[in-house]
Amino acid sequence: MANYAIGFAVCTEWPEGRSTVQSAPMMALLSPPAFDDADLADVVLAGAGDRLAFARIVGRNIDALIRFAERMLGSRAEAEDVVQDVFLRAWKQTANWRSGEARFSTWLHRVAMSRCIDRVRGRRETSLDDMSLLVSSDPPPDHGLHQQSVAQRVQLALAGLAERQRAAVILCHYEEMTNIEAAATLEISVDALESLLARGRRALRAALLPERQALIGDLT
Amino acid sequence: MSALMSLERFAVIVDAYGADPRRWPAAERDAAQAFAAADAQAAVLLAEALALDAGLDALPIPEPASAALRRAAMPLPVTARSSRWQELLALLGGWRLALPAMAVSLIVGINVGSRANLGSWTADAATRTETASASGSNTLAAPGFAESLMLDLESSTP
Numbered sequence: 001m002a003n004y005a006i007g008f009a010v011c012t013e014w015p016e017g018r019s020t021v022q023s024a025p026m027m028a029l030l031s032p033p034a035f036d037d038a039d040l041a042d043v044v045l046a047g048a049g050d051r052l053a054f055a056r057i058v059g060r061n062i063d064a065l066i067r068f069a070e071r072m073l074g075s076r077a078e079a080e081d082v083v084q085d086v087f088l089r090a091w092k093q094t095a096n097w098r099s100g101e102a103r104f105s106t107w108l109h110r111v112a113m114s115r116c117i118d119r120v121r122g123r124r125e126t127s128l129d130d131m132s133l134l135v136s137s138d139p140p141p142d143h144g145l146h147q148q149s150v151a152q153r154v155q156l157a158l159a160g161l162a163e164r165q166r167a168a169v170i171l172c173h174y175e176e177m178t179n180i181e182a183a184a185t186l187e188i189s190v191d192a193l194e195s196l197l198a199r200g201r202r203a204l205r206a207a208l209l210p211e212r213q214a215l216i217g218d219l220t
Numbered sequence: 221m222s223a224l225m226s227l228e229r230f231a232v233i234v235d236a237y238g239a240d241p242r243r244w245p246a247a248e249r250d251a252a253q254a255f256a257a258a259d260a261q262a263a264v265l266l267a268e269a270l271a272l273d274a275g276l277d278a279l280p281i282p283e284p285a286s287a288a289l290r291r292a293a294m295p296l297p298v299t300a301r302s303s304r305w306q307e308l309l310a311l312l313g314g315w316r317l318a319l320p321a322m323a324v325s326l327i328v329g330i331n332v333g334s335r336a337n338l339g340s341w342t343a344d345a346a347t348r349t350e351t352a353s354a355s356g357s358n359t360l361a362a363p364g365f366a367e368s369l370m371l372d373l374e375s376s377t378p
Contacts, residue, residue, distance in 0.1 A: 051295065058293045062285040070282040079282075080289050087293040150278045158279070172236075172243060173276050179237070179245050190245075197236035201272055208275045 039104035047095040054094065058087055061105050064175060065112050071170045072116035074159055082115045102184050109171070109185045117163045157207035165200030172197060224251035231265055238276075239269035 037043075038060060045053035065086060069079035089111055090104075097104065158166055164186060171182040172193075183193040225248065233252055237243040241253050256262040285293075 055294060058290060062290060062293060066285045066289070067282045071279070076282070080292075083285070083289065084292050088295070091295040150275070151280055154275055154279045157275075169276070173238060173273070174279075176243060194232060194236040198232070201235060201238070201269075204275070205268075205272050208272070 035103065037099065037103045037105075040099055043094050043097050043099075043104050046091070047097060054091060057090070057094075057104065061108050062087075064105070065108060068109060068170055068175060069112050069116055071158070071174060072113070072163075072166060073119060074155055078119060082112055082119070085115055086111045103181070106181055106184050110187070113167050113185065116167075120163055154208065157204050160207060161200050161203055165196050165203065168193060168196040169200045169204070225255040227255075227259065227261055230255050230259070230262055234262075234265045234269045238273045239266045240273060 039057050042050075042053040042056045046057060062083060065083050066079055069082040070076055073079050073082070086108055090108060093107075158169070161169065168182060168186060171177045171185060172179070177185070179190050179193055183190045186193060186196070188196070229248070230252055233244055233248065237245070241249055241256075244252050256266060
């Protein structure tokens with residue numbers, strides 16, 4: 001495992017450019033991953049310039065990434081910007097990808113999370129207390145008025161969490177990642193993930209206390 | 221208390237992952253489910269977690285990526301022109317050989333071209349001189365555009 005060259009876990013920011021490591025696809029093949037990675041074969045092909053293989057990577061991951069980014073940001077338009085940015089970065093990264101440390105999809109989520117946190121912090125610098133920016137103004141038309149109201153309050157409560165707590169809740173609850181995948185995405189241990197999740201859920205419970213009866217009434 | 225799961229550990233799991241066993245750590249899932257079925261306090265913890273799970277589930281699921289976003293997520297194609305240039309360059313042996321070859325061709329071309337032009341221009345000028353002297357005109361050589369324009373202006377001036 002130690003000879004898998006650059007560890008995914010130690011590289012938050014990857015070098016730009018695709019041509020610096022010409023032998024990377026071959027190395028990816030030589031390094032057996034410790035887990036199944038549905039994207040690995042296409043990452044190798046995309047690293048050699050195969051756009052069709054990259055399109056398959058996009059197809060497998062784009063829905064999960066847009067869901068994650070939209071829940072993190074509360075804005076569809078910003079989530080789409082983030083997703084485009086993630087795939088632009090991914091295209092450059094495929095030639096340098098070293099398998100064995102994490103799934104490619106985990107790395108994609110990590111980049112998305114980093115971009116989302118940058119945006120949320122950028123907003124905070126603009127307006128310290130305008131949480132309404134994090135609440136989508138367009139609830140889907142098929143939800144009743146009460147349901148819209150509950151959904152907006154839940155989104156507001158989510159937006160009130162610290163960024164990494166929010167990311168942990170979204171990854172584990174909504175995306176149903178395993179604890180190991182979520183911890184890898186956040187670059188923390190499973191124990192630290194559980195602590196983040198517990199603090200996040202406690203904060204949510206406190207924020208949603210007034211809705212508790214309504215929620216239980218609606219959903220039981 | 222179960223031999224495999226304590227109330228404390230069960231509380232940590234439910235506090236972190238919620239009430240749905242699908243989200244619990246795979247290695248502890250069976251033990252936690254067995255504990256939940258056997259312990260009265262576990263039911264209280266589960267009910268509390270279930271209410272929050274229900275609240276989180278009230279948030280609508282974001283729409284899937286549109287076709288436009290899928291297209292936008294793809295990298296731009298490499299242009300055919302650039303790859304053909306690269307192929308041509310490779311045929312010529314790369315820049316190191318192609319550049320000197322192009323420079324030599326340019327010098328030879330200019331040299332040959334200027335000699336040929338000079339010869340024909342000289343012959344043409346001689347012919348025009350002979351014609352001019354025969355007709356009494358003072359034009360000595362083939363005029364350029366600006367010179368022609370000046371001659372036209374002079375001839376139209378009274």
